[in-house]
Amino acid sequence: MPIKLENVGIAVRDLEETIAFFTDLGLTVLGRDTVSGEWTDTAVGLDGNHAKIAMLQTPDGNGRLELFEYLHPDAIETEPTQPHEIGMHRVAFSVDDIDVALEIAARHGCHPLRGVAAYEDIYKLTYVRGPSGIIVMLAQELKKS
Numbered sequence: 643m644p645i646k647l648e649n650v651g652i653a654v655r656d657l658e659e660t661i662a663f664f665t666d667l668g669l670t671v672l673g674r675d676t677v678s679g680e681w682t683d684t685a686v687g688l689d690g691n692h693a694k695i696a697m698l699q700t701p702d703g704n705g706r707l708e709l710f711e712y713l714h715p716d717a718i719e720t721e722p723t724q725p726h727e728i729g730m731h732r733v734a735f736s737v738d739d740i741d742v743a744l745e746i747a748a749r750h751g752c753h754p755l756r757g758v759a760a761y762e763d764i765y766k767l768t769y770v771r772g773p774s775g776i777i778v779m780l781a782q783e784l785k786k787s
């Protein structure tokens with residue numbers, strides 16, 4: 643059976659703040675909507691589901707993020723995810739210049755969890771705590787093949 647990754651969905655505290663962060667990093671907004679009704683209750687498995695959503699895409703057209711801000715039921719706040727927790731915990735992006743990407747992230751109050759590391763002589767990379775506590779990995783390839 644052929645399979646294709648459509649998108650990664652992330653529930654966020656503030657949709658506008660999160661869109662601003664990701665669009666400043668270079669993603670574009672493909673569309674926005676407010677969704678509710680029986681079809682969303684069934685698809686999501688959550689009664690009374692009502693959310694504002696936005697679909698964002700990477701410049702190469704291959705990666706998409708679907709962001710949703712729940713209007714009902716109230717969003718559940720949890721502790722920020724840690725890198726070693728079981729389950730989905732980060733979204734990763736390749737960037738041309740990690741220093742520029744970190745400057746952009748800093749303008750949104752988002753900073754590396756610890757610093758920038760070198761993986762052998764292949765990548766410079768870091769984890770940044772983004773809006774709504776999302777962990778975002780930024781990686782710059784050092785040797786282009």
